[in-house]
Amino acid sequence: MLAYAIRRLGQSLFVLVLMSFLVFVGVYAIGNPVELLVNPQADEVERLRATAALGLDRPFLEQYWVFLKGAASGDLGRSFVYNVPALSLILDKLPATIELAFVAMVIAIALGIPLGLVAGLKPDSLVGRGIMAGSILGFSLPTFWVGLVLIMVFSVQLGWLPSNGRGDTATVAGVPMSFLTADGLAHLAMPAVNLALFKLSLLIRLTRAGTREAVLQDYVKFARAKGLPQGRVIGVHVLKNILIPIVTVIGLELGSVIAFAIVTESIFAWPGTGKLLIDSINQLDRPVIVAYLLVIVTLFIVINFVVDVLYSMLDPRVRLGGAGASH
Amino acid sequence: MAAGTEGPWARFRADFAESRLAVAGLVLLVAIVTVGLLAPVISPQNPYDLAQLDVLDSKLAPGEKGGDGRTYWLGTDDQGRDMLSGIFYGLRISLGVGIASTVFALAIGLVFGLVAAYFGGWVDTLVMRIVDIQLSFPAILIALILLAVLGQGVDKIIVALVTVQWAYYARTVRSSALVERQKEYVEAARVLALGQARIVFRHLLPNCLPPLIVVATVQVAHAIALEATLSFLGLGLPITEPSLGLLISNGFQYLLSGKYWISFYPGVALLLTIMSINLVADQLRDILNPRLRK
Numbered sequence: 277m278l279a280y281a282i283r284r285l286g287q288s289l290f291v292l293v294l295m296s297f298l299v300f301v302g303v304y305a306i307g308n309p310v311e312l313l314v315n316p317q318a319d320e321v322e323r324l325r326a327t328a329a330l331g332l333d334r335p336f337l338e339q340y341w342v343f344l345k346g347a348a349s350g351d352l353g354r355s356f357v358y359n360v361p362a363l364s365l366i367l368d369k370l371p372a373t374i375e376l377a378f379v380a381m382v383i384a385i386a387l388g389i390p391l392g393l394v395a396g397l398k399p400d401s402l403v404g405r406g407i408m409a410g411s412i413l414g415f416s417l418p419t420f421w422v423g424l425v426l427i428m429v430f431s432v433q434l435g436w437l438p439s440n441g442r443g444d445t446a447t448v449a450g451v452p453m454s455f456l457t458a459d460g461l462a463h464l465a466m467p468a469v470n471l472a473l474f475k476l477s478l479l480i481r482l483t484r485a486g487t488r489e490a491v492l493q494d495y496v497k498f499a500r501a502k503g504l505p506q507g508r509v510i511g512v513h514v515l516k517n518i519l520i521p522i523v524t525v526i527g528l529e530l531g532s533v534i535a536f537a538i539v540t541e542s543i544f545a546w547p548g549t550g551k552l553l554i555d556s557i558n559q560l561d562r563p564v565i566v567a568y569l570l571v572i573v574t575l576f577i578v579i580n581f582v583v584d585v586l587y588s589m590l591d592p593r594v595r596l597g598g599a600g601a602s603h
Numbered sequence: 604m605a606a607g608t609e610g611p612w613a614r615f616r617a618d619f620a621e622s623r624l625a626v627a628g629l630v631l632l633v634a635i636v637t638v639g640l641l642a643p644v645i646s647p648q649n650p651y652d653l654a655q656l657d658v659l660d661s662k663l664a665p666g667e668k669g670g671d672g673r674t675y676w677l678g679t680d681d682q683g684r685d686m687l688s689g690i691f692y693g694l695r696i697s698l699g700v701g702i703a704s705t706v707f708a709l710a711i712g713l714v715f716g717l718v719a720a721y722f723g724g725w726v727d728t729l730v731m732r733i734v735d736i737q738l739s740f741p742a743i744l745i746a747l748i749l750l751a752v753l754g755q756g757v758d759k760i761i762v763a764l765v766t767v768q769w770a771y772y773a774r775t776v777r778s779s780a781l782v783e784r785q786k787e788y789v790e791a792a793r794v795l796a797l798g799q800a801r802i803v804f805r806h807l808l809p810n811c812l813p814p815l816i817v818v819a820t821v822q823v824a825h826a827i828a829l830e831a832t833l834s835f836l837g838l839g840l841p842i843t844e845p846s847l848g849l850l851i852s853n854g855f856q857y858l859l860s861g862k863y864w865i866s867f868y869p870g871v872a873l874l875l876t877i878m879s880i881n882l883v884a885d886q887l888r889d890i891l892n893p894r895l896r897k
Binding site: 291299302303412413415416417418419420421424425427428431432439531532535536538539542543553554557558565569572573576580 | 741851858
């Protein structure tokens with residue numbers, strides 16, 4: 277287990293450095309940020325001074341080396357646009373994104389698993405077919421378009437919900453949170469549902485497929501034959517066995533929810549990291565783009581690792597660290 | 604199972620027709636592709652010929668008549684462009700980008716997957732390690748960063764979509780090729796001392812195709828949705844080549860003032876396209892999955 281963790285950590289560090297290099301090379305190739313930052317009327321001297329101040333006059337490898345040295349001590353460079361450390365800019369916005377992703381995931385789980393169970397237990401009934409049809413629709417609807425339709429219906433036509441921003445926030449341990457105020461909840465509702473929709477459809481399918489397979493197994497037939505009540509058969513025998521793949525997928529999707537938040541945040545002007553990324557791309561704010569990616573990649577690596585460990589704990593058949601592990 | 608006299612193609616068709624929903628999806632898909640192909644012929648207007656546009660006709664609601672007396676059934680956008688024609692042309696670009704990127708990604712993934720499975724060893728380890736690392740990141744994130752670097756353009760978005768998609772095919776092909784490699788016909792081909800390229804492409808490849816067809820169908824829908832999303836974020840196609848995503852993005856700014864049709868109808872076209880592909884793909888998966896064979 278320890279050997280596995282150390283090997284994983286080594287691999288992850290390698291991936292991080294590789295990613296940082298690729299992204300650095302890539303971002304280096306886009307436009308000249310000085311053009312956007314300096315007053316258009318500025319003369320050549322002013323331009324050169326700005327270029328030197330940002331460290332852009334140095335050779336590429338030297339820039340990367342300076343970046344790596346900084347990164348090792350937690351300094352991911354300063355934003356060209358806001359002139360604050362890129363990392364703190366991202367960490368400032370991260371709670372908003374995590375709140376959105378978390379609420380979306382809760383919605384997806386709270387609805388997806390029960391609906392999937394129903395659809396799996398009665399696949400040929402009207403309800404079962406209806407749920408599946410809804411899930412196909414949820415898969416087919418592009419996230420951004422659903423967001424637009426939500427705004428169209430609930431903000432423009434009905435005027436019930438606000439279409440942008442976070443609304444009032446209440447501070448928990450120094451972190452502003454929207455879900456604690458009524459106004460914040462109203463702002464959170466549409467983006468969270470929007471972001472949840474795809475994961476909801478996925479969980480419905482996954483739960484349904486697992487349930488359909490599980491109810492045919494001997495242990496379920498046996499539990500029924502023993503005369504256990506339906507609730508116990510489903511709640512304990514079926515659910516417990518289909519939960520393993522579901523937990524894995526939920527864990528892995530957590531990362532993708534954060535990535536997809538880029539789209540939802542752009543539509544609802546939710547002030548999180550995704551919107552920051554799109555703004556930074558448009559403003560050629562290189563340090564922020566690089567820092568965002570490193571933070572997100574780190575987050576992914578941590579999530580994947582935790583999921584793998586959890587998976588091995590949930591399912592005793594899984595042995596981490598290759599097939600050769602002893603008993 | 605159907606009796607043996609009919610050919611595999613007839614049985615395939617019969618299996619497919621079992622689901623009325625899938626048949627409806629197929630009909631819809633054929634209609635959409637036809638509209639996309641025939642866009643220049645059937646559109647009431649060439650939406651990119653500025654001489655045909657009248658700014659006075661801009662932002663007309665669906666069904667309103669323009670200055671020259673013609674009716675705009677789906678309304679017009681901020682430039683006075685007929686939305687119906689815009690959608691026809693947009694479908695053409697969205698379908699084109701989706702299919703082209705799928706074909707390229709399929710070809711690249713196929714070669715890497717087959718090579719990894721056939722040769723095994725370090726080649727396999729290397730290819731699959733790259734695939735694993737790439738698939739651990741969401742496609743949208745990789746595509747977004749690539750496009751931020753590459754800039755806008757049809758060729759660039761195809762490059763980005765191919766980059767994020769090849770890995771799915773490589774993984775699918777490898778897993779079925781690993782199974783096929785063990786079978787006797789491959790051994791027989793080896794004993795006959797056929798060339799390696801011949802064994803890989805003439806013997807292994809055709810037997811790995813069925814699962815690949817399913818993945819490819821689903822991926823066309825993914826590619827179209829991804830392209831639309833990226834274009835919506837302003838990172839995909841240039842305004843001179845508007846796909847459905849770009850039309851939706853263009854209408855977004857007018858949404859809050861109640862002019863819904865500029866965004867809404869291109870979105871419906873996008874939805875119908877993706878849904879019809881998904882319906883067909885679902886049925887294909889069921890037919891081609893040996894575990895569900897009756």
